[in-house]
Amino acid sequence: MTVDxxxxxxxxxxxxxxVGRSPSTARxxxxxxxxxxxxxxxxxxSAMRDMMAITARPEVISLAxxxxxxxxxPPDTFAAVANKIAAESCAKALQYGxxxxxxxxxxxxxxxxxxxxxxxxADDMIVxxxxxxxxxLVTRALIDPGDVIIAEAPTYPxxxxxFTSYQADVVQIDVDSDxxxxxxxxxxxxxxxxxxxxxxxxxxxxxxQNPAGVTMSLPxxxxxxxxxxxxxxxxxxxxPYGMLRYEGEPQTTLRSLDGGVFVMYLGTFSKILSPGIRLxxxxxxxxxxxxLNLGKQAADLCxxxxxxxxxxxxxxxxxxxxxxxxxxxxxxxRRDTMxxxxxxxFPAQAEWTRPGGGLFxxxxxxxxxxxxxxxxxxxxxxxxxxxxxxAYMDGRGRNxxxxxxxxxxxxxxxEGVRRIGKIVQEQVDLYGxxxxxxxxxxxxxxxxxxxxxxxxxxxxxxxxxxGEERASS
Amino acid sequence: MLKGGSSLERQxxxxxxxxxxxxxxxxxxxxxxxxxxxxxxxxxxxxxxxAAYVALHGxxxxxxxxQELLEILGIPYTGSAVLACIRSMDxxxxxxxxxxxxxxxxxxxxxxxxxxxxxxxAETLPAIExxxxxxxxxxxxxxxxxxxxxxxRIAGDVPGSLVSAFSYDSKVLLERHVEGRDLAVSIVEGDDxxxxxxxxxxxxRDEDFYDFEARYEIGRTEFVCPAQLPxxxxxxxxxxxxxxxxxxxxxxxxxxxxxxxxxxxxxxxLEANAIPGLTPTSLLPQAAEAAGIEFDQLVGRILELxxxxxxxxxxx
Numbered sequence: 058m059t060v061d062x063x064x065x066x067x068x069x070x071x072x073x074x075x076v077g078r079s080p081s082t083a084r085x086x087x088x089x090x091x092x093x094x095x096x097x098x099x100x101x102x103s104a105m106r107d108m109m110a111i112t113a114r115p116e117v118i119s120l121a122x123x124x125x126x127x128x129x130x131p132p133d134t135f136a137a138v139a140n141k142i143a144a145e146s147c148a149k150a151l152q153y154g155x156x157x158x159x160x161x162x163x164x165x166x167x168x169x170x171x172x173x174x175x176x177x178x179a180d181d182m183i184v185x186x187x188x189x190x191x192x193x194l195v196t197r198a199l200i201d202p203g204d205v206i207i208a209e210a211p212t213y214p215x216x217x218x219x220f221t222s223y224q225a226d227v228v229q230i231d232v233d234s235d236x237x238x239x240x241x242x243x244x245x246x247x248x249x250x251x252x253x254x255x256x257x258x259x260x261x262x263x264x265x266q267n268p269a270g271v272t273m274s275l276p277x278x279x280x281x282x283x284x285x286x287x288x289x290x291x292x293x294x295x296x297p298y299g300m301l302r303y304e305g306e307p308q309t310t311l312r313s314l315d316g317g318v319f320v321m322y323l324g325t326f327s328k329i330l331s332p333g334i335r336l337x338x339x340x341x342x343x344x345x346x347x348x349l350n351l352g353k354q355a356a357d358l359c360x361x362x363x364x365x366x367x368x369x370x371x372x373x374x375x376x377x378x379x380x381x382x383x384x385x386x387x388x389x390x391r392r393d394t395m396x397x398x399x400x401x402x403f404p405a406q407a408e409w410t411r412p413g414g415g416l417f418x419x420x421x422x423x424x425x426x427x428x429x430x431x432x433x434x435x436x437x438x439x440x441x442x443x444x445x446x447x448a449y450m451d452g453r454g455r456n457x458x459x460x461x462x463x464x465x466x467x468x469x470x471x472e473g474v475r476r477i478g479k480i481v482q483e484q485v486d487l488y489g490x491x492x493x494x495x496x497x498x499x500x501x502x503x504x505x506x507x508x509x510x511x512x513x514x515x516x517x518x519x520x521x522x523x524g525e526e527r528a529s530s
Numbered sequence: 531m532l533k534g535g536s537s538l539e540r541q542x543x544x545x546x547x548x549x550x551x552x553x554x555x556x557x558x559x560x561x562x563x564x565x566x567x568x569x570x571x572x573x574x575x576x577x578x579x580x581a582a583y584v585a586l587h588g589x590x591x592x593x594x595x596x597q598e599l600l601e602i603l604g605i606p607y608t609g610s611a612v613l614a615c616i617r618s619m620d621x622x623x624x625x626x627x628x629x630x631x632x633x634x635x636x637x638x639x640x641x642x643x644x645x646x647x648x649x650x651x652a653e654t655l656p657a658i659e660x661x662x663x664x665x666x667x668x669x670x671x672x673x674x675x676x677x678x679x680x681x682x683r684i685a686g687d688v689p690g691s692l693v694s695a696f697s698y699d700s701k702v703l704l705e706r707h708v709e710g711r712d713l714a715v716s717i718v719e720g721d722d723x724x725x726x727x728x729x730x731x732x733x734x735r736d737e738d739f740y741d742f743e744a745r746y747e748i749g750r751t752e753f754v755c756p757a758q759l760p761x762x763x764x765x766x767x768x769x770x771x772x773x774x775x776x777x778x779x780x781x782x783x784x785x786x787x788x789x790x791x792x793x794x795x796x797x798x799x800l801e802a803n804a805i806p807g808l809t810p811t812s813l814l815p816q817a818a819e820a821a822g823i824e825f826d827q828l829v830g831r832i833l834e835l836x837x838x839x840x841x842x843x844x845x846x
Contacts, residue, residue: 108677110541425690427697430678433538434697484693487643491652491689 096202096224108432112441118473121441123267123416124464125328126387130380138370146366154362156354158184158338161369166338168372169324173299175313181340183349184360188297188325188337191349193219194356195258195293195321195339198348200225205249205256209237211419211448211457213267213295216260220450227450228256234410236273237261239280246288258291258321264308265298265415268448268459272308272413282311285319291345295323298415300381303389305413317342326368328416329381334364388416391462391470398471399460402478404485409460416463419445421456422481425488428458431480440476532596534565537588538677538698546808547585553829554583566591574603581836582607584805588673592805593619606840608832610804614779618802622671622703624778628799631777633770635799636789637662640671640703643696652689658704659685666691667705670698681707708789708798713757715771716785716806716814718828719835724775726768727817731757753813755820763790767797774802782835783828785814 112121142150157163163179170177185191192215200206202224208216210229220227228249230242242259249256259281263273273281285292294311312322317340325337341349353359371377395418399409409420422428428444435441445457462470531554533547534540547563554561562577564570566586574582582605590596594615600607610618617623622640629635639658645651659666668691669679678698680691688704695702712732717724731754756764771786785806789798806814808829818828 108538111536111538114536425693427690427694430694430697433677436536436538484697487646487696488689488693490646491655491692493652 096222108429108436109441109443111436117436117439117441118465118469118476119441120460120462120465120470120473120477121443122464123461125332125416126384126463127331127333129383129387130331134371134375137374138367141370141374142363142366146370150363150366152362154359154365156183156350156359158182158360159362159365159369162336162365163338165368165372165377166324169300169326169329169377170322170340172378173296173307173310175310175322177317177340181317181343181346182338183341183346183353184365185337185339185353186357186360187327187332187335188295188323189215189219190353190356191323191337191339192216192260192293192295194349194352195323195341196220196223196225197352197356198345199257199291205254207242207245207256207259207290209261209266209269211268211445211454211459212260212450213262214443214447214459216295217447217450220260229449229451232266232269232271234271236263236266236271236277237281239277239284242281243284246284246290255288256290258293259285260293260295261311262295262297263311264296265301265412265417267298267415268417268443268445269419270410270412270415270417271419275309278309278311278314282315282320285315290319292320293323294320297323297325297328300329301385301388301416302414303385303392303412312340321345329384330368330371330377334367335361336364336368388463391465391467392418394467394470395460395462395474398474399478402475404478404482406485407481416461418460418462420458420460421445422458423485423488424456426481426484427455429455431458431477431484434480434484435477438476438480440473442477531561531563531583531585532566532570532591533563533585534567535586535588535591536567537586537590537592538673539587542807542809543585543587543591545810546587546812549810549825550583550585550808550829553826554833556826557830557833559833566596570596571599571603574600574605579605581605581833581840583833583836584608585808587805587807592803593672606836608782608836610779610781610784611839614781615804617778618780618784618804620671620701621669621801622701624802625703627777628774631773633773633777633799634796636667636706636708638703638705640701642701644700646692655688656685659688662704662706665707667707668692668695669703669705670695671701671703672699708791709793710789710791711757711759713759713767713788713790713797714785714813714817715767715788716783716817717771717775717780718783718814718818718823718831719781720831724772724780725821726771727814727823728756728820729759729764729767730755730813730817731759753811753816755813755816759790760795763795763797770797770799774799778802780804781839782832783814 109121111117112119160179162184163182166182166184167177167179185194196219200223203226206220206225206227208227208229209232211232212229228245230245231238246256263278265272281292292311296310299310310322312320321339321341323337323339326334327337339349392412396411399420403420406423407420409418412418429446432441432444443459445454445459448454448459465473531547531551533543535543551561551563562579564573582600584591584596584607586592586596592615594612597607597612597615601612617627625635625638641651664683666682666688667679668682668688678695680694682688682691692702714730716727718727733752733754767788770788774786775784780802785803787800789800791798806812808815815825815828
């Protein structure tokens with residue numbers, strides 16, 4: 058017979074019940090609200106962001122994330138890397154490291170940059186916790202509240218929280234199929250100069266841009282670097298996708314063109330190896346790098362040593378380019394599938410970019426369709442994308458969407474695009490019925506601007522809706 | 531504890547659920563938490579709970595669907611029953627009922643997609659626009675958050691606003707915009723029947739940047755409770771809220787949203803919520819607190835009412 062020595066009946070818990078936090082009350086919220094820094098006021102939650110939480114449900118085909126296909130990484134390689142670390146550098150991997158990064162990891166970075174035509178010295182860079190930290194560190198080092206950052210329109214949605222948390226005033230410059238419109242940027246710089254304001258830096262993703270998928274042409278790259286030098290403005294070149302090229306020739310980086318005088322270069326292992334290891338880097342002019350280093354000490358002292366050792370061990374054991382090549386093969390097929398599906402399933406009034414690399418296609422719908430609302434309908438059909446408004450800070454982008462083709466397989470891409478296309482077509486038809494026009498024609502003001510691009514397709518970038526213009530004026 | 535689900539208000543539901551769960555544990559209950567999905571019935575059967583605490587918002591959880599399932603399974607559950615859920619989830623139905631009872635609600639017209647697609651309803655839009663005058667509020671019949679609610683300022687905005695609203699529901703309404711103060715009256719059933727809690731007013735923090743969506747964005751709206759209102763308005767708002775509560779047959783707890791029109795000082799009922807949010811920033815817990823009802827007490831009360839309706843004694 059088993060002796061019950063607990064002295065408790067079967068219905069009683071063996072452990073004291075978990076005592077939760079005391080409930081936070083409205084009073085508490087007010088009390089904490091009084092302690093928040095004013096910069097947190099720019100950090101907004103929104104219904105759209107809440108809605109994005111549903112995109113993670115398993116039944117949803119998500120074309121929303123920017124997830125690399127980590128399923129294709131060979132587990133054997135992972136095991137070999139881990140074993141080698143255990144055998145040879147266990148203590149080191151578990152220890153703190155220098156703020157700027159481990160020398161052997163920096164050597165790997167130099168190798169990756171050399172593959173993209175750049176030569177850097179070990180002391181030109183800091184290894185960061187993902188590319189995202191580099192954006193944060195640069196903004197932290199350069200931006201006082203109200204300072205101007207020049208960014209693309211649309212811009213990388215993930216940069217927006219960094220910019221707003223330092224209370225930057227972001228001026229967005231339209232993008233077409235040749236990347237950021239440098240002519241418009243110069244006009245904006247002139248205007249700012251007249252207002253007595255000098256931007257601190259220009260943020261750009263020149264190759265296979267997130268979210269638009271477009272690539273900046275060489276003439277524009279050259280001009281951008283010239284402008285930066287003439288006006289003495291820093292440039293933050295964010296290049297996570299440069300190696301994921303599915304056609305054409307590699308583009309010369311801004312950093313190569315400028316030699317590192319005004320261009321800060323941001324790279325990452327996220328898209329060529331793994332986003333989970335959270336490893337990026339920033340190359341910057343010495344005095345800037347010093348400030349970034351101090352900022353990094355404040356943020357997290359050093360980047361994960363374990364992750365850094367993993368990268369150097371990985372580079373030691375295999376040819377890293379092989380995995381990038383295999384990813385390129387997979388993504389090229391998925392991009393082609395998505396372009397084909399868009400052609401098949403999206404209505405004639407929709408337009409989209411044709412990226413030569415990277416992870417994203419940017420689609421623009423007739424301007425009566427609000428893509429945040431469209432997402433609600435799409436989620437009912439178990440498919441998701443990123444509404445365009447997150448890529449703008451001025452209310453534009455409402456009729457655009459970012460579609461990712463790296464995270465799901467070709468069958469899912471085809472099915473996901475089909476479902477979205479069906480809903481868009483329904484909305485186009487409904488609008489036609491509501492306005493009495495049998496087909497909602499693309500208005501002349503929405504036609505692509507024929508003046509730009511050397512015969513290339515000009516990216517249709519969204520505009521403010523009429524009602525909103527009135528509201529804000 | 532039923533929370534989450536696939537509705538657009540999933541996040542709010544998870545927050546409400548987590549907070550209620552802690553309260554239930556402090557009250558000494560054993561809580562099994564279920565994120566509502568295809569395995570709901572299976573999980574309910576295997577958990578065989580004494581009661582289900584429904585902390586779901588929006589589609590499925592607040593529209594009577596989950597309540598119907600709980601009825602079939604014979605599990606006592608919190609909050610309103612099926613019919614009241616259906617009545618309050620559908621703003622069009624709510625407003626028709628209010629209208630028939632003489633409870634003031636902004637003038638409105640409602641359509642389903644079929645009316646436009648098959649019956650040429652678009653031709654009536656000019657007449658509607660004339661009747662309601664701009665700006666016009668266009669919203670889906672269901673849904674408790676800001677999503678899909680548009681503010682048409684000119685005739686040209688109306689078709690796009692309708693397309694947006696139809697993204698959320700096959701039925702939409704066009705409603706006269708009441709310019710005024712945004713009020714909410716929460717109701718909790720007490721020993722002597724439903725009791726109206728102090729009125730909460732939503733005040734936009736930054737007038738310069740005020741826009742229609744601002745009230746729904748955290749940090750852009752300040753909630754004042756009890757609302758500082760002219761003589762008699764608080765009582766009138768509470769009376770109206772209680773009348774709505776009874777009319778719709780709501781049970782346990784609910785929240786009624788109203789507008790106090792600037793031009794006329796009249797109150798108008800916008801909608802009723804069968805399962806208002808219970809997050810730390812939600813209105814009902816704030817109002818309860820102002821009335822001296824602690825959160826745990828509120829949660830305990832709502833649970834007791836579930837047992838009371840089922841005819842059993844509270845198994846505490």
